[in-house]
Amino acid sequence: MIELTITPMEPRENVRAYVYRLLYHNIMAVRLTPGTAVSEQEVSSYLDISRTPVREAFIHLSQDGLVEILPQRGTFVSKIDTALIEENRFMRLTLERAVIRLACQELPDMYLKQLDQSLNDQKEAMDAGDSARFMTLDNEMHGIIFAGCGKPHVWQTLMQANLDYLRSRALSVLNTEEMDIVYAKHQSLVTHIRQHETDQAERDINEHIDRIIIDLAALRAAHPDFFK
Known part of the structure; x- marks a missing residue:
């Protein structure tokens, strides 16, 4: 049932x-x-x-x-396709690094305030152990950055093309320790965007998106029937 x-x-x-x-x-x-x-x-x-x-x-x-x-x-x-995850990771990393560089040049205050609110909401979801809500807020936070850089439709297209990547991320944050790691990286990313620290922000987004590669072996071992 x-x-x-x-x-x-x-x-x-x-x-x-x-x-x-x-x-x-x-x-x-x-x-x-x-x-x-x-x-x-x-x-x-x-x-x-x-x-x-x-x-x-x-x-x-x-x-x-x-x-x-x-x-x-x-x-x-459908089972999660690990080959697609690697393609999705490459696509996200390529596009998000470009957008993060734009955000570090200038992100309007309205969007910085939205990022701060997103971090507050993520903390509440994390403290409540609500991984589904946390992942929704995670995706919305990235969408705020794209929108603030005038690229909202790029983010929408990216979301539609990254469904297996996103499902594997949702599976990983069922682990509360993983939520802590992701939240800390989001905090760091927003700080570097606000301070126009492009290299540091780009490093944050690299580590954030590449983390799924670290998690994937453990996820497949824990849930072998979920993957193909």
């Missing part, structure tokens, strides 16, 4: 979009773990809705690469 973290439907959100968003966030937070079988009937019963929006959500998630629809076998949460 699946278990989902349920959030309320947003204003003007239709049922199809709601089901997709709900399943997407549960997969990305590794609440629905890689390899888990999911069925239209089970999800529709769980959410007390018809099967049609669930079927449409499955198709959308399949296009994202987050579920596999196998004829005569069923629908399964």
Whole structure:
């Protein structure tokens, strides 16, 4: 029996979009773990809705690469592709270093204040042991930097292309010690951006993004069925 973290439907959100968003966030937070079988009937019963929006959500998630629809076998949460993680890491590192250099030249005060608020929210999530919330805030913090440098659509594209990388990161921060490490690196990064210390900020982002390579062997050993 699946278990989902349920959030309320947003204003003007239709049922199809709601089901997709709900399943997407549960997969990305590794609440629905890689390899888990999911069925239209089970999800529709769980959410007390018809099967049609669930079927449409499955198709959308399949296009994202987050579920596999196998004829005569069923629908399964896709396993994490380690080869894609390396490609994702390269893409993120290339783009984020360029944006961090821009941020260190000048990031408007409005965005610096948003970064400070993000750090406060991350600390609260970390103290509460809420890894899913922490990862959401982690991604939002990077999005703030891209937006402050006039590159919000680059970040959106990067997020869409980095789903396996992001799922592996979500899996890693289930470890509270890892959240501590990530939070400290975020603090350092924001400090160096504020002080226009480009080399130090670039070093922070290198270490932050490359950390998944360090974590990956341990994650695969702990969860061998989650990876392919």
